[in-house]
Amino acid sequence: MNSLITRAKELLENKSVQVVIGYEAGPTSVARPAFITDPAKAGTLIYDERCVQNLAVYLTKPEVKHLGKMAIVATLPVMRSIMMLISEQQIFADSIVVLGISADGSLLDIADVKVMQGYIEKSDLGNPEKYKELLAELNKLSPEERFAFWQKELSKCIKCYACRQACPMCYCTRCTVEVNQPQWIPVQSNTHGNMEWHILRAMHLAGRCISCGECGRACPVGIPCHLLTMHLVDQVHNYFNVYAGTSEKMSSVLSTFEPNDKESFII
Amino acid sequence: MARIGVFICHCGENISATVDCGKVAETIGKLKHVAYSTEYKYMCSDPGQTLIKEAIKEHKLTGVVVAACSPRMHEPTFRKACAEGGLNPFLCEMANLREHCSWVHEKNDLTTEKAIDIVRIQVEKVKLNSALQPIRVPVTKTAMVIGGGIAGIQSALDIANTGHKVIMIERSPSIGGHMSQLSETFPTLDCSQCILTPRMVEVAQHPNITLYTYAEVESVEGFIGNFKVKIRKKAKSLDEKTCTGCGLCTTKCPQKKIPNEFEQGMGMRPAIYIPFPQAVPNRPVIDREHCTYYIKGKCKICEIVCPTKAIRFDQPDEILELEIGAIVVATGFDIKHADFFPEYGYGKYKDIIDGLQFERLASASGPTTGAILRPSDGQVPKNIVFIACAGSRDPAKGIAYCSKICCMYTAKHAMLYKHKVHEGKAYVFYMDIRSGGKNYDEFVRRAIEEDHVNYIRGRVSTVFERDGKLIVKGVDTLLGAQPVEIVADMVVLATAGVANSGAEDLAQKLHVSYDAHKFFAEAHPKLKPIETNTAGIFLAGACQNPKDIPDSVSQASGAAVKVAGLFSQNELTREPLVAVVNRTAPPMYSTCVGCFMCQSVCPYQAIEREDFKNREGKIVKTVAKINEGLCQGCGTCVALCRSKSIDLYGYSNNQVYAEVVALLNEY
Numbered sequence: 064m065n066s067l068i069t070r071a072k073e074l075l076e077n078k079s080v081q082v083v084i085g086y087e088a089g090p091t092s093v094a095r096p097a098f099i100t101d102p103a104k105a106g107t108l109i110y111d112e113r114c115v116q117n118l119a120v121y122l123t124k125p126e127v128k129h130l131g132k133m134a135i136v137a138t139l140p141v142m143r144s145i146m147m148l149i150s151e152q153q154i155f156a157d158s159i160v161v162l163g164i165s166a167d168g169s170l171l172d173i174a175d176v177k178v179m180q181g182y183i184e185k186s187d188l189g190n191p192e193k194y195k196e197l198l199a200e201l202n203k204l205s206p207e208e209r210f211a212f213w214q215k216e217l218s219k220c221i222k223c224y225a226c227r228q229a230c231p232m233c234y235c236t237r238c239t240v241e242v243n244q245p246q247w248i249p250v251q252s253n254t255h256g257n258m259e260w261h262i263l264r265a266m267h268l269a270g271r272c273i274s275c276g277e278c279g280r281a282c283p284v285g286i287p288c289h290l291l292t293m294h295l296v297d298q299v300h301n302y303f304n305v306y307a308g309t310s311e312k313m314s315s316v317l318s319t320f321e322p323n324d325k326e327s328f329i330i
Numbered sequence: 331m332a333r334i335g336v337f338i339c340h341c342g343e344n345i346s347a348t349v350d351c352g353k354v355a356e357t358i359g360k361l362k363h364v365a366y367s368t369e370y371k372y373m374c375s376d377p378g379q380t381l382i383k384e385a386i387k388e389h390k391l392t393g394v395v396v397a398a399c400s401p402r403m404h405e406p407t408f409r410k411a412c413a414e415g416g417l418n419p420f421l422c423e424m425a426n427l428r429e430h431c432s433w434v435h436e437k438n439d440l441t442t443e444k445a446i447d448i449v450r451i452q453v454e455k456v457k458l459n460s461a462l463q464p465i466r467v468p469v470t471k472t473a474m475v476i477g478g479g480i481a482g483i484q485s486a487l488d489i490a491n492t493g494h495k496v497i498m499i500e501r502s503p504s505i506g507g508h509m510s511q512l513s514e515t516f517p518t519l520d521c522s523q524c525i526l527t528p529r530m531v532e533v534a535q536h537p538n539i540t541l542y543t544y545a546e547v548e549s550v551e552g553f554i555g556n557f558k559v560k561i562r563k564k565a566k567s568l569d570e571k572t573c574t575g576c577g578l579c580t581t582k583c584p585q586k587k588i589p590n591e592f593e594q595g596m597g598m599r600p601a602i603y604i605p606f607p608q609a610v611p612n613r614p615v616i617d618r619e620h621c622t623y624y625i626k627g628k629c630k631i632c633e634i635v636c637p638t639k640a641i642r643f644d645q646p647d648e649i650l651e652l653e654i655g656a657i658v659v660a661t662g663f664d665i666k667h668a669d670f671f672p673e674y675g676y677g678k679y680k681d682i683i684d685g686l687q688f689e690r691l692a693s694a695s696g697p698t699t700g701a702i703l704r705p706s707d708g709q710v711p712k713n714i715v716f717i718a719c720a721g722s723r724d725p726a727k728g729i730a731y732c733s734k735i736c737c738m739y740t741a742k743h744a745m746l747y748k749h750k751v752h753e754g755k756a757y758v759f760y761m762d763i764r765s766g767g768k769n770y771d772e773f774v775r776r777a778i779e780e781d782h783v784n785y786i787r788g789r790v791s792t793v794f795e796r797d798g799k800l801i802v803k804g805v806d807t808l809l810g811a812q813p814v815e816i817v818a819d820m821v822v823l824a825t826a827g828v829a830n831s832g833a834e835d836l837a838q839k840l841h842v843s844y845d846a847h848k849f850f851a852e853a854h855p856k857l858k859p860i861e862t863n864t865a866g867i868f869l870a871g872a873c874q875n876p877k878d879i880p881d882s883v884s885q886a887s888g889a890a891v892k893v894a895g896l897f898s899q900n901e902l903t904r905e906p907l908v909a910v911v912n913r914t915a916p917p918m919y920s921t922c923v924g925c926f927m928c929q930s931v932c933p934y935q936a937i938e939r940e941d942f943k944n945r946e947g948k949i950v951k952t953v954a955k956i957n958e959g960l961c962q963g964c965g966t967c968v969a970l971c972r973s974k975s976i977d978l979y980g981y982s983n984n985q986v987y988a989e990v991v992a993l994l995n996e997y
């Protein structure tokens with residue numbers, strides 16, 4: 064990934080950006096996020112199969128934003144997250160530099176949002192292959208079986224909210240779960256309340272989830288909560304022919320009416 | 331400590347016939363925080379309201395629930411009663427026991443139990459109500475009248491004469507509407523232009539009226555008293571101030587073969603034209619679609635001949651932004667043309683014309699200077715057939731309604747024909763003669779009895795051409811449905827009156843309803859025939875349904891009074907049931923993250939941006955802010971906001987939550 068390092072160094076040296084968000088090797092075998100502000104340290108950047116985290120989550124964090132203009136190492140899910148964040152007015156297109164990484168791991172030349180959009184549009188936007196099979200299996204179950212499956216899974220949830228923290232679209236300053244006037248979602252963890260939390264989270268991400276899978280990967284107790292939002296990705300695509308993160312002007316798909324929306328599901 | 335008073339209404343027997351009101355009052359009376367609970371036959375009556383007022387004082391009530399009919403019906407009544415009793419009116423809630431319970435269920439215990447639940451919910455809600463103050467909004471005392479037909483003219487003049495400013499928007503180059511095309515008018519047969527022209531001139535000269543012709547409404551935002559309107563003034567390709575209206579350009583324009591809209595296609599006009607001699611304003615416009623210069627890039631003859639150098643080929647459309655307090659819609663109607671009727675040859679026979687074409691033939695200023703000559707060969711028709719209800723009252727044609735004016739103008743047409751062609755024969759096929767109105771039936775009788783017009787009651791099945799004549803085949807139902815065949819020289823169809831082009835589009839811009847036929851809809855068919863469902867927008871004339879001049883003018887004056895009434899106030903008060911985005915201490919300022927997804931779903935464009943700046947003046951956060959004047963309290967944004975940063979006064983998250991919990995809890 065020499066081209067990536069060179070480019071990052073260059074950006075920092077000529078002060079086009081103040082920080083490059085990327086990956087570096089961690090103490091164990093995993094890669095961890097790196098926030099490079101010193102051009103001399105650009106050499107620690109890596110990009111290989113260990114680099115799976117959706118780095119876009121850091122773009123909205125005040126402590127990172129604080130560093131100044133950002134460059135970010137961006138695979139397809141990161142680029143799509145960026146598109147969502149621009150269309151939801153959380154970041155501005157001209158305040159970040161995208162160091163795009165193609166599916167085969169090489170550095171892309173993403174000059175601006177239009178180029179990024181072009182790249183995204185050419186890519187496969189459905190849920191990743193590795194999850195499709197699981198989703199299909201869940202869909203084969205009867206509603207009762209499926210409910211039982213989720214009840215069992217979600218009963219394990221400890222409400223640590225790691226799934227939320229990992230998701231770039233969960234950038235709310237105050238999440239609904241932190242509202243206690245009234246207390247819509249109970250604080251303690253119990254199966255019922257856990258389900259309420261997950262239904263809420265899934266609905267908040269309907270039409271916004273870009274299928275990165277980070278929420279499920281973050282869960283310390285192994286709940287495949289990404290399958291909930293990914294199922295909604297399929298649903299939204301089926302009904303509204305929309306994939307999230309494909310333009311810098313996404314309309315809120317569940318709350319806006321388009322004359323050519325399918326109405327087959329309205330009873 | 332909350333002290334709630336609950337008043338159960340019997341609504342005569344509407345509620346008490348199925349709900350055990352005594353039991354409801356008793357059960358509710360036992361609930362925590364309920365200080366007083368009673369029942370009464372008619373809560374809305376004067377004694378009923380007095381009951382509330384006195385109980386407020388006597389029991390020191392902090393909240394009131396009236397369990398009666400729909401709040402749509404009586405919420406204002408009871409809020410007012412509470413205010414008179416010394417309680418903030420927004421501490422009063424209604425529980426709908428009638429529409430939501432007694433009317434939809436049978437008399438049994440379950441019904442009474444449901445009634446108790448409905449009241450319980452409201453008791454829990456009202457405990458969390460807060461005293462609210464009405465919102466005051468200023469009134470912009472300028473009216474906009476859309477459409478410059480007789481209805482718009484009348485409305486504009488009436489409003490202007492009360493001393494208020496009026497902006498009139500007319501999309502064609504001149505005001506006047508259909509009335510300017512008419513020859514004589516029923517039931518008096520006075521010349522249409524003669525009575526209309528002075529009014530048109532008055533509009534142009536009135537100091538309170540600003541007239542924009544060749545202009546259309548681009549967008550409308552805002553609300554009663556405070557509309558923000560964008561107007562597109564289409565380029566006339568002319569400097570109206572420099573032009574003297576001499577008309578030289580119109581005589582020199584090489585394009586002379588453009589069908590003249592004013593003459594209903596029976597005459598031609600040039601590309602730069604004044605639509606008719608009495609036009610107001612009396613200035614030409616260039617029809618860019620047909621002008622040689624715009625088509626081929628050269629010509630400019632008008633520019634060369636214009637003595638005052640008024641032609642402006644590069645003039646752009648102009649967008650005006652106006653602040654408007656009230657709107658009168660007076661965009662009129664249109665009629666179907668012969669091409670709508672397969673049975674009459676789809677418009678392929680030149681001598682089958684429609685009513686407006688006949689008006690132009692009969693008009694002294696028309697293409698034949700008032701002589702009735704048939705279009706095909708310019709001969710005087712010896713036999714003429716008028717077909718009433720062409721399209722109207724014909725569900726098969728999708729027009730089930732009566733166009734209302736055709737019976738009268740058909741009688742007028744037949745009369746005018748007989749006055750001009752004494753030896754000619756006039757026939758009228760009709761379904762019924764609808765001539766209700768002052769001196770209307772007398773007018774029709776005159777046509778029949780004095781002018782000897784042959785009225786045949788029956789429908790015409792087909793008209794076709796044979797040897798230069800039109801064969802009209804119909805039946806006479808008064809002679810036992812006997813077939814009738816008339817060999818005619820000309821046929822005039824009294825075609826159905828329909829909504830004007832662009833009506834649907836305009837209704838959507840104005841956010842007012844329209845009916846299945848795209849006529850503008852009134853707020854109530856009997857009691858609010860001038861209002862629309864949007865406050866501050868009124869209707870005048872044939873844009874609502876086909877109507878004649880006296881009806882259009884009366885309604886126009888009615889609309890003017892509505893506007894003047896509105897403008898007699900300096901401020902309007904609105905219910906304070908609006909949304910609010912929370913504010914917290916810096917550096918957070920609000921839990922709102924500024925995603926502005928709420929902005930995209932608000933149906934009333936009520937959500938704005940608010941910037942917070944630090945001491946150096948740098949924007950540190952941008953969050954959503956609700957414009958209280960615009961917000962209608964629909965709650966869409968509240969449901970959308972993921973971080974629950976928006977709440978609705980009167981229907982707060984806390985209140986709704988309390989209602990749900992009340993329902994789930996035992997009592």
Ligand SMILES: Cc1cc2nc3c(=O)[nH]c(=O)nc-3n(C[C@H](O)[C@H](O)[C@H](O)COP(=O)(O)OP(=O)(O)OC[C@H]3O[C@@H](n4cnc5c(N)ncnc54)[C@H](O)[C@@H]3O)c2cc1C
Nearest residue numbers: 477479480481501507508515516662663685871872878879
């Ligand atoms: C053949 C015929 C004969 C008739 N004879 C008689 C008669 O003898 N006596 C009688 O009382 N009635 C008669 N009428 C009825 C009479 O024409 C109507 O009552 C009258 O024209 C209604 O006036 P109005 O202002 O509502 O509509 P219109 O006359 O239709 O005027 C509407 C105006 O609004 C303008 N407009 C439309 N859309 C827009 C827009 N989107 N923006 C801006 N401007 C717009 C139009 O250009 C037009 O100037 C007759 C009608 C017909 C068809």
Ligand code: SF4
Nearest residue numbers: 233235238239267972
């Ligand atoms: S779960 Fe919903 S409210 Fe919470 S952070 Fe995610 S989007 Fe925001």
Ligand code: SF4
Nearest residue numbers: 230272273275276278
């Ligand atoms: S997969 Fe999970 S983390 Fe990724 S966008 Fe969807 S909800 Fe957020």
Ligand code: SF4
Nearest residue numbers: 220221223224226282
């Ligand atoms: S990360 Fe897992 S345990 Fe934590 S809140 Fe999410 S689903 Fe529950």
Ligand code: SF4
Nearest residue numbers: 922923925926928971
């Ligand atoms: S939806 Fe909520 S968080 Fe987003 S801008 Fe509106 S108020 Fe703010």
Ligand code: SF4
Nearest residue numbers: 932961962964965967
């Ligand atoms: S309550 Fe309705 S009208 Fe008011 S700001 Fe929210 S969406 Fe708009």
